[in-house]
Amino acid sequence: MISAFNTVGRLVSGFGSLENLGAEIRRLKGTKALVISDPGIKATGLLDPLIRVLDRTKLSYSLFAEVEPDPQIEVALASHAAAQAFGPDLIIGLGGGSSMDIAKVTSVMLTNPGPIDKYFGMELVPEPGLPLILIPTTAGTGSEMTSICVLSDTRNQVKKGIVSEHMFARVALLDPQLTVSLPPRATATTGMDALVHAMESYTGVRATVLTDTLNLQAIRMIAANLRRAYANGDNREARENMLFASCLAGMAFSNTQNGLDHALALAIGGKFHLPHGLLTAFILPWVMEFNLQAVPHKFIQIAQAFGERTDGVPEVEAARLSVKAIKSLLNDLDIFYKLGEYDVPRQEIPALAKAAIGAARLIMNNPRKVTEREIIQLLEANY
Ligand SMILES: [Fe+2]
Known part of the structure; x- marks a missing residue:
């Protein structure tokens, strides 16, 4: 069997490694970051250390914290619209699988024309997306390491996947401190x-x-x-x-x-x-x-x-x-x-x-x- 192996280009890990985020953004020559997360993460205060780090970097950033669990296709469209309005040159996804998946799909939707429907399936996204940094807050989905985004199609009551090598993060940042408060x-x-x-x-x-x-x-x-x-x-x-x-x-x-x-x-x-x-x-x-x-x-x-x-x-x-x-x-x-x-x-x-x-x-x-x-x-x- 012929097989290929792809993975994320860079892993930064360890307790407190979130502090390295500014350096990682600079490595990727990012100047304007869109942070994608969810209301639960915001409510539990897990966004606060990230915001503190970003404030220290003096980079321009904006927040889209409206990802819901089992995100619907509409959430990806809303995130894309928020990104288009802000005009970032880098995407950060912080959260569980849902937030990270929406970050992935947002990064490629900014560089590939819609509609999103034509990208469901295996390797149908033609162009690379914006540089992407993924930061998990659960030890579970492994979404920070995959090229897969799963979205709910509520009209047809099914979950659909977009798989594209262009959705691999440029950096996955694993800070176990972010998982300590998980119930x-x-x-x-x-x-x-x-x-x-x-x-x-x-x-x-x-x-x-x-x-x-x-x-x-x-x-x-x-x-x-x-x-x-x-x-x-x-x-x-x-x-x-x-x-x-x-x-x-x-x-x-x-x-x-x-x-x-x-x-x-x-x-x-x-x-x-x-x-x-x-x-x-x-x-x-x-x-x-x-x-x-x-x-x-x-x-x-x-x-x-x-x-x-x-x-x-x-x-x-x-x-x-x-x-x-x-x-x-x-x-x-x-x-x-x-x-x-x-x-x-x-x-x-x-x-x-x-x-x-x-x-x-x-x-x-x-x-x-x-x-x-x-x-x-x-x-x-x-x-
Ligand atoms: Fe799973």
Whole structure:
């Protein structure tokens, strides 16, 4: 298989690394920055240190803090309009996946004529965007490391992706201090999203030696740190390790895409607005059970990363220990893994299966070939 590997050009990391933002902007010869974020980030005061740093740099900047969770296409258009009015030469995205995704798409919309519809899909954006600096405030989406932007098409009740190498950040800035105040529930769900990225990328058909290396390390770090970060958000070491793990997984899955778990998460999330990390988390054990016989050796590695003893256990049984480990993790994080718990009506299952199978970018990377009928069975079995 011929494969290519792309990633972000520069990573700046460590507690307090936000202080380096001014120097990074100057490196990129930025003079006028548009900061893209969301009202939640603004309300919790996480924008304040960024504003302080920008004020010190004496650069001109403007703020668009109106990104909502599961951003709709209209949010991207509003952000683009704000950018056009201000005329920046650099874009900064600060927040979770939603804010960073909107920052990415805004940077390319400024240099590529609309309508935005023609860019949904793989590598359909012709021109590079404005220089982009991404700063995550959750350890989960890995969006700072990917070339993917996911938007909600509310008219058709689906989530759609734009994938373009022109949406890679010029700099990803990882300051774990920004993740310390994240509440336990969001720590758990975003951390699980990072784990699902690593697992879907690791077990997927597009996996390479490079992505395996990143993903296995990410899985090990999450296995060792997610419970700690959930139990005590002030654990700086756990926070830092989770942020790095999320980054490693993002670096990998940007090159492989995800799999059936994300196809289902986007299908369910398009209709029922549950947090993305929660969706990917509760779907995970079902998809693992379905997929494990396609690549049992990889699921054995996952089981071992979670401390399961696989010596002397027959192959498929050893692989199945990974599902046991994930269910134990979900129990500890207080995440239920039955679809019926989440107010999704049973009669919606066929429509959800249809939407999931339509996400070709994701389904094509799934290690086990899957049909619409099998997805229906999977959802029924785990309702
Ligand atoms: Fe995800």
